[in-house]
Structures are given as structure tokens and as C-alpha cells.
Amino acid sequence: MPHYPTWPETLAGKHWRNVHFPRIREDTPTFLGVPYAIREEDLQGADIVIIGAPFAAGWGKKYSGVDKAEWLAATTRVRQQSIRYRGGYVQDFDLDIFEHLKVVDYGDIDIPLEASYEGTVERILEAQASVERKVKQVLAAGAIPVVIGQNSPVASYAVGRPVAEHIGGPVGMVSLDTHWDCWPYDWATMNEHIAGSTNWKDKLFRDCPNYAIRNLVEIGERGMLEDPNVVRHYLRNGACFMPMWKIRTELGIDGVVRNLDQAYQGTDGVYAHFDMDVLGGAGPSDGDLLGELAEPIGMTDYEAIRIAHEVGKRGCAGLSFLCIPPGSAVMYRVIVYVLTYFMAGVALGKIARGAEGRQG
Structure with a gap:
């Protein structure tokens, strides 16, 4: 595991303009230095609300061969890396997010x-x-909940279910993952009440009938880990499946973006889930950071960032992250980019809808 810089080392970085920003804890700034909401009433008027959900599943000190302390640090470290940027200006689009959101x-x-x-x-x-309560508060305030976590059910099912209940009508899903997470049971507990790492998606479809498989866009799986009966069930029922092999040999990122539309066809909202083990060994760091979760033919950082941006432009009712590769400063920055470019997409979508309204 690479050395992750201490908080004093991070503060001493050459990119820092100053050290005055809201803090959740001494070593934890707010994401991009945005205001810190400590009560439910602080959510009023918000467009997007960031929530940390530190949780690593299972018994013992390791998850998938990696020390759980490294997994649990993600909510702090993503925020630490975000503060190097401070503002909401994204030069790629000449857009200041915070002027619009x-x-x-x-x-x-x-x-x-x-x-x-x-x-x-x-x-x-x-x-x-606990996660569901806060997500429901955010949805009731009319904002988009963004949950940064590491394991199911707290950073998957606990977000997807409140989104479905809040929307009421048909809901689509955009999911990035190395694994389908669609087994009919949770391997860790073997308990029917748990929507765990291996089965949260299957349980969400069973518990929330307004999710339809035909509106599932599943991106990034590859290799030989899945039960063919599980995958074929989703294919028979109309899921849009884009494995990494197909993305590399046929679709490219533009084809992936076009296929996102299937999540939006006939739905009243879309839930987006980014399981960041989808990066595998691709991107700017070593795939072995993920331990047993690492697989070849990984998605690149650009592809994940681009998909998040396009989902933001189209509209998103809730977003969740888990399995963030631990221990690498640059990988935490990838999450900062995914979330920031998602917000830029939300802002651009809002601007476009406002322009259409004025023309109408």
C-alpha cells in the first residue's frame, strides 16, 4: 500500500492557496470547501448534498484482502484531496458550478x-x-443525495431504495461495476434481510418494483466471476449491458454515452451507482490497491468521469460511490473529478432547461 500523506503533509502541498475552509473534523474539510450542513434545515435550497458513509462489510480486519482502516478512510481522504481545488470553476467548460448550484x-x-x-x-x-434517514431528508429538501461510501448496503441499497420511494413512478439505473452484485443472497451473512455486496441489486429490484430491468444500464463488468444464469436473466429481461470488452472493441465512450438513454426511456428519474472497483488496473494507479477486487480490462479514469458528467446532464435523482481504491492520493482525486464533473453536468442541464423555458 503506498504512503498516503498525513494531513499536515497535505496542507503543506504547493497547490494550496490558503487553509481557511469549513471543516467537519480537524483533518476533514468539507468537499470543495462548500458550506457544512449540520441540521436538516441547512439542506433547504440545496441542489446537491454530499454525505459520507464510512462502512466496510464483514467480520475481521480486512475486506477483500485490504485493511479495513484503508477502506474506511475514503470519506475523509476524498474531501482532503478535494480541498486542493477549493472553487467550483471547471475550465473544461468555462463553468463555475457554484454560480448555478x-x-x-x-x-x-x-x-x-x-x-x-x-x-x-x-x-x-x-x-x-442511518443512511436511509439522511438520504430521505435530502430528497425531501428537493436535492440530489451523493453518498460516498465503501460497501453495501449503506452506499447502494440504502440510497437506491429511498430514491425509488421518493420518485414513486418508474426509475432507471446507471450502474458502473466490475461485478453484477445480483446473486439471490448475501454471501457474507446468508441472511435474507441483508442487501450485501453480492446481492444488493437483486434485492433492490425485488423490494422496489418501480425499478425495471429494461431501464438498467450496466457498465464495466468483465471476466469469469459471474454465474451465467444471473447474467442471462438480466439480458433476457432487457438490461443494456456494456462489458468492458464491448466498450473496447465496439462501442468506445461515445457509444456508451448514447446507450445511457435506455435508463431514461419512460422513467421519472434515474439512480446512478458508481462502484469504483470498475477501474481495476486502469487509471493513474496500481490495480492491486483493490486487493481481491482488482480485475484486468479496467475502465479508465476518463471514462468514469465522462459517464458521470453525461448522467448529470441528463438528470439524476441520487448518486452513490463505493469500493473507492484505497491508499492512493491520485485515486481519491479521481473521485473528486467524477463528482465535480457530475455536478458540472447537473449545472449544464439546469442551464439548458432554463434556456428552453425562456424560448418556450
Whole structure:
């Protein structure tokens, strides 16, 4: 595992303009230095709300061969890396996000540390419920919840279900992942109540009938890990599946972007889920950071950032992150870019809809 810089080392970086910004903790700035929302009323008027959900699944000290402390640090480290940029100006689009969107950081959900080391059903369900409560508050305020986490169900099912309940009508899904997460049971607990790493998507489709498989756009899987019966079930029912092989040999990123439309056809909203083990060994760092989750033919950082941007432009009711590659400063910056370019897409979509309204 590479050396991740300490907070003093990060503060001493040459890109820093000053050290005055809102902080959640001494070593944790808010994302991009946006206002810190500490109460539900602080969400009013927000367009996007950032939420941290530190949770690593299972028993013991490691998840997929990597120390859980490294996984759990993601909510802090993504924010630490974001503060080097401070403002919302994205030069690629000559766009200042914060001129068009109100973004606040709602801090980290208070998930007991024991929940990440003692994988009891009760602790997992308590952690899930804590996330669902905050996501529901954000949705009630009319904002987009963005949950930065590391494992299911807290950074997947606990976001997707409140989104479906809030929208009420048909909901589409855009999912980036190395794995389908569609087994009919959770391997870790073997308990029907848990929407875990191996089954959260299957459970979400069962519990929320307004998600339809025909509006699922699944991107990034590859290799030999899946049960053919699971994959073929989703293909038979109309999912748009874009494995990395097809992206590399046929579609390219522009083909992927065109196919995003399937999540929006006949739906009232879309939930986007970015499982960042999709990067595998691609991007700016070593794939072995992911331990047992690393697979060849990984998605590049640009492809993940571009997809997030296009989803933002089209509209998104909720966004979640998990399996963020641990320990590398540059990989945490990739998440900063994915989220920032997503917000730029949301802003550009808002601008475009405003222009259409004025013309109408």
C-alpha cells in the first residue's frame, strides 16, 4: 500500500492557496470547501448534498484482502484531496458550478466503528437505516443525495431504495461495476434481510418494483466471476449491458454515452451507482490497491468521469460511490473529478432547461 500523506503533509502541498475552509473534523474539510450542513434545515435550497458513509462489510480486519482502516478512510481522504481545488470553476467548460448550484456537505453518518468489524445482521441493518434517514431528508429538501461510501448496503441499497420511494413512478439505473452484485443472497451473512455486496441489486429490484430491468444500464463488468444464469436473466429481461470488452472493441465512450438513454426511456428519474472497483488496473494507479477486487480490462479514469458528467446532464435523482481504491492520493482525486464533473453536468442541464423555458 503506498504512503498516503498525513494531513499536515497535505496542507503543506504547493497547490494550496490558503487553509481557511469549513471543516467537519480537524483533518476533514468539507468537499470543495462548500458550506457544512449540520441540521436538516441547512439542506433547504440545496441542489446537491454530499454525505459520507464510512462502512466496510464483514467480520475481521480486512475486506477483500485490504485493511479495513484503508477502506474506511475514503470519506475523509476524498474531501482532503478535494480541498486542493477549493472553487467550483471547471475550465473544461468555462463553468463555475457554484454560480448555478447550491452544494452543501452533510458530513459523515454516525455509523459505529464496530459495524465494520463485527458483521452482525443487526449492526448492518442499523447502519443501513442511518443512511436511509439522511438520504430521505435530502430528497425531501428537493436535492440530489451523493453518498460516498465503501460497501453495501449503506452506499447502494440504502440510497437506491429511498430514491425509488421518493420518485414513486418508474426509475432507471446507471450502474458502473466490475461485478453484477445480483446473486439471490448475501454471501457474507446468508441472511435474507441483508442487501450485501453480492446481492444488493437483486434485492433492490425485488423490494422496489418501480425499478425495471429494461431501464438498467450496466457498465464495466468483465471476466469469469459471474454465474451465467444471473447474467442471462438480466439480458433476457432487457438490461443494456456494456462489458468492458464491448466498450473496447465496439462501442468506445461515445457509444456508451448514447446507450445511457435506455435508463431514461419512460422513467421519472434515474439512480446512478458508481462502484469504483470498475477501474481495476486502469487509471493513474496500481490495480492491486483493490486487493481481491482488482480485475484486468479496467475502465479508465476518463471514462468514469465522462459517464458521470453525461448522467448529470441528463438528470439524476441520487448518486452513490463505493469500493473507492484505497491508499492512493491520485485515486481519491479521481473521485473528486467524477463528482465535480457530475455536478458540472447537473449545472449544464439546469442551464439548458432554463434556456428552453425562456424560448418556450
